[in-house]
Amino acid sequence: MTVLIGIFAIFFVGGPLTFRALTRPAPSRDALQALIVFAGVFALFGLGLRIVFAGRWGHEVMLTVGGILALWFAWIGVLALGAQAFRRAEPGLYMRRWTGILGAGGTTVPWFGLASAQLLVG
Structure with missing residues (x-):
């Protein structure tokens, strides 16, 4: 159970912070290529x-x-690429906020898969 708590902390803190760092630059062609x-x-x-x-x-x-x-x-990286593509298409503040919220939340999705698998096994 301690391992799941550690993985939880990594996924719910590290993932959104990494996403934020990857989406910090302005959504330009060079930024999209770097994300690819x-x-x-x-x-x-x-x-x-x-x-x-x-x-x-x-x-x-x-x-x-x-x-x-x-x-x-x-x-x-794929989530950040999608967020930057949306931000490039619509540079408004609402798009920046919503892609940030949804992208940061999306980084945690694999944790739910690992937790579900752990529940089924043990």
Whole structure:
């Protein structure tokens, strides 16, 4: 249960803060390209760990956690990319607020999956 509390803190504090840092620059073409690279690198790294070390996945904690964190950062990058695309299309204050709220909330979605899986297992 202590592990779930730690994961909860990481997801509900670290995720929104990372999202905020990624969406801080003005929504320009360069910012969108940087977010594409960010999400792509983390997605390829996480999937690479999962595929290359398939036999050790789930048995080595650091490998598994590293892969999951990489995929989570890719998820946050995709959310930030979507938020910046909406902000670029509609630069108003309401769009900035709503994309910030929804994006920060969206970073926590994987925690609910992990918590649900933990409830089913134990």
